[in-house]
Amino acid sequence: MESRTTLPATTWTPDVSKLPKRDVWQAMRRGLRCRCPNCGEGKIFRAFLKVADNCSVCGQDLSGHRADDLPAYLVIVIVGHIVVPIALWIETNYSPPVALQLAIYLPVTLFSSLLLLQPIKGAVVGLQWALRMHGFDETRPENEEEGTIAKLNVTTLK
Numbered sequence: 001m002e003s004r005t006t007l008p009a010t011t012w013t014p015d016v017s018k019l020p021k022r023d024v025w026q027a028m029r030r031g032l033r034c035r036c037p038n039c040g041e042g043k044i045f046r047a048f049l050k051v052a053d054n055c056s057v058c059g060q061d062l063s064g065h066r067a068d069d070l071p072a073y074l075v076i077v078i079v080g081h082i083v084v085p086i087a088l089w090i091e092t093n094y095s096p097p098v099a100l101q102l103a104i105y106l107p108v109t110l111f112s113s114l115l116l117l118q119p120i121k122g123a124v125v126g127l128q129w130a131l132r133m134h135g136f137d138e139t140r141p142e143n144e145e146e147g148t149i150a151k152l153n154v155t156t157l158k
Ligand SMILES: [Zn+2]
Pocket: 036, 037, 038, 039, 040, 041, 042, 055, 056, 057, 058, 059, 060
């Protein structure tokens, strides 16, 4: 038995060539300050990690972001690359008691992660807005669902 998969002839691709370019770094800096990537004035969050649906100043629709797990991943990478080398260096040179090390590293890791999570998420939303990713792409057709794989036509030959 042999099976064959055929993709549809036409697929939708974003056309951003006619739209004005957005400054990626400026949008990410504004996001880092937890401000709207469009105007830099309005707040981007309505709660700790809940992105507001619209900017309160310029009205920019912010609901189209898909930050998902990226901010948490980036925070783990950043905090891990700071805390682990320091812990290794202190252990190698001073080897203090384990209880003392845990009493320092665990709270430092926890609080630096909580401190970084919101600005990093803001920067990710800013990046997605500047690059017109996901829901920030105005040219996307209404019926095109994010993450939908084009319908596959699977035929089985006997
Ligand atoms: Zn705004």
